[in-house]
Amino acid sequence: MLHISQRARRSFYFLSSILYLLLPTIAQAAKISEIGETSFTEQALRFFTFQDPAVRYALAGSMLLGISCGLLGSFIIVRRMALVGDALSHAVLPGVALGFLWNVSKDPVAIFVGATIAGLLGTVVVRWITDTTRLKEDTALGLVLATFFAVGICLIGMIQRLPTGNKAGIDKILFGQAAYLGAADVRLMAIVTAFVIVVLALFYKEFLITSFDSGFARAAGVPAQAIHYALMLLLAFAVVIALQAVGVVLVSAMLITPAAAAYLLTDRLHRMLWLAALFGLVAGALGCFASFLGPNFPTGPFMVLSATAVFGMAFLFGPRHGVVSRWLRQRSRAQRIQRENTLKAIYQVLEARDFKGESVSLRELAERRRETVEEAAMQSADLRRHGLATIHDEGNAVAVTPEGWQLACAIVRNHRLWELYLTNAAQIAADHVHEDAEKIEHVLGDEVVRELERRLAYATHDPHGRPIPSLADMQRGATAPERSREFIGYGKPT
Amino acid sequence: MNLLPPFDFHHVFVEPWTTEFASYGWVALMGFFVAAACGLVGNYLILRRMALVGDAISHSVLPGLAIAFLLANSRGTGPMFLGALAAGMVTTVLIEIIHKKSRVKQDAAIGITFSSLFAIGVILISKYASKVDLDQECVLYGEIVNISMDKPFAQIGSLVLGPPALVRMGVVAVLVAILIAIFYKELLVSSFDPALAFSLGINATVVHYSLMSALSIVVVSAFESVGAILVIAMLILPGATASLLSQRLPVVLGLSVLHAALSSVLGLHLALFLDCPVSGAMVVMAGALFVLAWLFSPNQGLLRRWLGARGELAEPVSEAS
Numbered sequence A: 001m002l003h004i005s006q007r008a009r010r011s012f013y014f015l016s017s018i019l020y021l022l023l024p025t026i027a028q029a030a031k032i033s034e035i036g037e038t039s040f041t042e043q044a045l046r047f048f049t050f051q052d053p054a055v056r057y058a059l060a061g062s063m064l065l066g067i068s069c070g071l072l073g074s075f076i077i078v079r080r081m082a083l084v085g086d087a088l089s090h091a092v093l094p095g096v097a098l099g100f101l102w103n104v105s106k107d108p109v110a111i112f113v114g115a116t117i118a119g120l121l122g123t124v125v126v127r128w129i130t131d132t133t134r135l136k137e138d139t140a141l142g143l144v145l146a147t148f149f150a151v152g153i154c155l156i157g158m159i160q161r162l163p164t165g166n167k168a169g170i171d172k173i174l175f176g177q178a179a180y181l182g183a184a185d186v187r188l189m190a191i192v193t194a195f196v197i198v199v200l201a202l203f204y205k206e207f208l209i210t211s212f213d214s215g216f217a218r219a220a221g222v223p224a225q226a227i228h229y230a231l232m233l234l235l236a237f238a239v240v241i242a243l244q245a246v247g248v249v250l251v252s253a254m255l256i257t258p259a260a261a262a263y264l265l266t267d268r269l270h271r272m273l274w275l276a277a278l279f280g281l282v283a284g285a286l287g288c289f290a291s292f293l294g295p296n297f298p299t300g301p302f303m304v305l306s307a308t309a310v311f312g313m314a315f316l317f318g319p320r321h322g323v324v325s326r327w328l329r330q331r332s333r334a335q336r337i338q339r340e341n342t343l344k345a346i347y348q349v350l351e352a353r354d355f356k357g358e359s360v361s362l363r364e365l366a367e368r369r370r371e372t373v374e375e376a377a378m379q380s381a382d383l384r385r386h387g388l389a390t391i392h393d394e395g396n397a398v399a400v401t402p403e404g405w406q407l408a409c410a411i412v413r414n415h416r417l418w419e420l421y422l423t424n425a426a427q428i429a430a431d432h433v434h435e436d437a438e439k440i441e442h443v444l445g446d447e448v449v450r451e452l453e454r455r456l457a458y459a460t461h462d463p464h465g466r467p468i469p470s471l472a473d474m475q476r477g478a479t480a481p482e483r484s485r486e487f488i489g490y491g492k493p494t
Numbered sequence B: 001m002n003l004l005p006p007f008d009f010h011h012v013f014v015e016p017w018t019t020e021f022a023s024y025g026w027v028a029l030m031g032f033f034v035a036a037a038c039g040l041v042g043n044y045l046i047l048r049r050m051a052l053v054g055d056a057i058s059h060s061v062l063p064g065l066a067i068a069f070l071l072a073n074s075r076g077t078g079p080m081f082l083g084a085l086a087a088g089m090v091t092t093v094l095i096e097i098i099h100k101k102s103r104v105k106q107d108a109a110i111g112i113t114f115s116s117l118f119a120i121g122v123i124l125i126s127k128y129a130s131k132v133d134l135d136q137e138c139v140l141y142g143e144i145v146n147i148s149m150d151k152p153f154a155q156i157g158s159l160v161l162g163p164p165a166l167v168r169m170g171v172v173a174v175l176v177a178i179l180i181a182i183f184y185k186e187l188l189v190s191s192f193d194p195a196l197a198f199s200l201g202i203n204a205t206v207v208h209y210s211l212m213s214a215l216s217i218v219v220v221s222a223f224e225s226v227g228a229i230l231v232i233a234m235l236i237l238p239g240a241t242a243s244l245l246s247q248r249l250p251v252v253l254g255l256s257v258l259h260a261a262l263s264s265v266l267g268l269h270l271a272l273f274l275d276c277p278v279s280g281a282m283v284v285m286a287g288a289l290f291v292l293a294w295l296f297s298p299n300q301g302l303l304r305r306w307l308g309a310r311g312e313l314a315e316p317v318s319e320a321s
Helices: A002-022 A040-049 A053-078 A082-091 A093-102 A108-132 A137-161 A183-202 A204-212 A214-219 A224-246 A251-265 A269-293 A299-317 A323-352 A362-369 A373-385 A402-425 A434-440 A446-455 A471-476 B009-017 B021-047 B051-072 B077-101 B106-127 B136-141 B144-149 B164-182 B184-192 B194-199 B204-226 B228-245 B249-274 B278-296 B302-309
Strands: A389-392 A397-400 B154-156 B159-162
Touching: A053 A082, A053 A183, A053 A204, A053 A224, A053 A251, A053 A269, A053 A299, A082 A093, A082 A108, A082 A137, A082 A224, A082 A251, A082 B051, A082 B106, A093 A108, A093 A137, A108 A137, A108 A183, A108 A224, A137 B051, A137 B228, A137 B249, A137 B278, A183 A204, A183 A224, A204 A214, A204 A224, A204 A269, A214 A224, A224 A251, A224 A299, A251 A269, A251 A299, A251 B106, A269 A299, A299 A323, A299 B106, A323 A362, A323 A373, A323 A397, A323 A402, A362 A373, A362 A397, A373 A389, A373 A397, A397 A402, A402 A434, A402 A446, A402 A471, B009 B021, B009 B249, B021 B051, B021 B164, B021 B184, B021 B204, B021 B228, B021 B249, B021 B278, B051 B077, B051 B106, B051 B204, B051 B228, B077 B106, B077 B204, B159 B164, B164 B184, B164 B204, B184 B194, B184 B204, B194 B204, B204 B228, B228 B249, B228 B278, B249 B278, B278 B302
Parallel strands: none
Antiparallel strands: A389 A397, B154 B159
16 A cells, blocks of 8 residues: 555656646747857756746656656567667658648647557558568568658658748757747647556556566467557657657657666566656756757757666666676675685684694785785785784784684585585585585575585585584684584584 | 649659769769668678668767767868777677676667767767758768769879769779678678588678678768668668569679669659659668569569469479579
8 A cells, every 4th residue: 555655646746746847827938949149057047947938848848758758668678679669760750741741830739640650550561571571570670760761851851842831840850859849749748648657557467468478468368469559559659749859860769768777777567667757757857958058959869868878877876787786796795705715714724733723824824825925914904804803913813703713614614515415415526526615605595504414414524524613613612722622523403 | 732843754854864964973873882882781781680780880970970070170081980980889889788788688778879879979960060061960861962062073093083972982882792702602601500600610700790890881981971861771671672582692682782773763863853852762762662572572572472362373482492
């Protein structure tokens, strides 16, 4: 319940902020594009005070398109159809031109209908080509993309030559100009976005299972083909409402990039949808703002770069899949293994002299690890930082603390138990098991260790005849007086 | 509203070959060189299922061109070429990094990379519009019509060859053809049967990167004068059309050159008729030729399929012949 209410609250905040932006005012202002040279701060102020309806329309439109593109882009990413999105978004161009020709004006509805039909026709032709010829899907996508786009270019070239009619904005369709968005455009965008959200919410389960497990979807009686075409239709909607602001050429990036960023951050589709919508919204708003700062800046490229920046952040710093976080995790793991190996070496040095004396000189440690004394000193210092060892003899000797002793025993125990297991259970010769145990000793969990103990009947010695440290040994500590006495090895817990 | 201009046979079909030949002849030839070079390389891209890599590269060279222009402050061939080549390499590396270092799939990685680079290019161009001699639309459909104004003409001794861009493109097209002829076997085997190629000692990586370099060189030399759309289309359309008509690679290569010639000449006529961008019209004609091949292809054609459904021509097509 908490989950749902949180979601509802988030949607409420979100929708109310959009509604605020859409509030009509009486203030009349020039189109953004008519602004001459003004200072950066003036422009920014003008943007953020929302006094200008053109600014509000541009921003609201950019955010709406970000939401719908992010939502549908998520399905593109999980269904591996990124290139379909690219082809679809280029294929709408002739539809845009024909929609414009319908009554030679920038009528949003006519353009919307024309572009949607052209986009869907493009995907149908791709399907048709791959079904009837030996051409592969990527070839079919590429040729539909190029041909449809070229038809659109020719039509727009012819439209620009027309003597009559209001041609404003048709030439901006390639790279996008949010400043040309009007009230009618934004209204249409809001309707379409709401429609997309409603359809996705109603058929969420169907979209989910057809995206991930088509076999199961068929078995469950979900009409996968119908869902596919429904998705194509929604995709065409998202592309078409984004055209004005992003432009035909870069619309596919608004589908792919925010959703790919979301994909890096979560494994759950519903969270991915939320994140992708959020990223799309942020990219739309940032792009709108950036393009507003320059007199002749197209909006699309800035939106795409904002989305790429978001993707870059997710790529580098995503908590689970981010490159930097993974690198940090790897480094800390490598350091842990290093520390454990040093402790093991200290243990082995102590063992070699029957646990006489408390501390181990750095020279002995370095010899055992086949390293220089400087490296041994560095590792001892690292152990000391983690409270696992203390340094003695003016930095020339190291002694383990009780925690360090327990960890050292645990590692040696893991190593020897695994060696014994490999020789007993897997029939591997005793002189071949060391390498494997060297790796696995750092990753054996408590449960596995208990299981090994049980299977090996609480054996006391490893295949090389050395005692396996027991729980009692661990608790006794490295410096106890009876250390020099016989090692009791592993025994059944009493 | 008169969208279709009145059809003037003399203007559309006669003038380009008579009185206006001095300008339109070069245009048709340039279109042919671009389409042929792209088509030849494109055949191998199609075979290797890399049809959309050409799309990606032709988008992403744009920032390289823009930066090279801003740094060198001239439209000289050298800097432009270096810039575009660098951009092409950055693209390849970025795609690899995104694809290898995260769980984003390759198709999405391609999409993210080329759109971002293209966006950077467009922003640079619009920011420095007064300095850069390119504009946003020109990036897409080029200025192939202006090719004859590209003076002085290149010449060897006293022999005048033609506009420099055209000569450059012609050299590239001929080079591509020669390279394909020399390395015919290697390309063939590694495209169809990587395992056999490996056992014959053909280094697949070398072949791959040579093909990519050939692609970049073709894209870069074509880009500036004809725009991205013609390059992208011609990387795919000639090869796709030809492969509907024949199964044998030498025939396919020949047919794609023929397709290139036909679509550039017919495209020029279409553009003269409709008064629209020439590169766009060439692509439209190339697409129309594809549709014709799709209809009439001897063994994959729609007509044959429709007739076959009625019981005629029902015998299976032999693969071995």
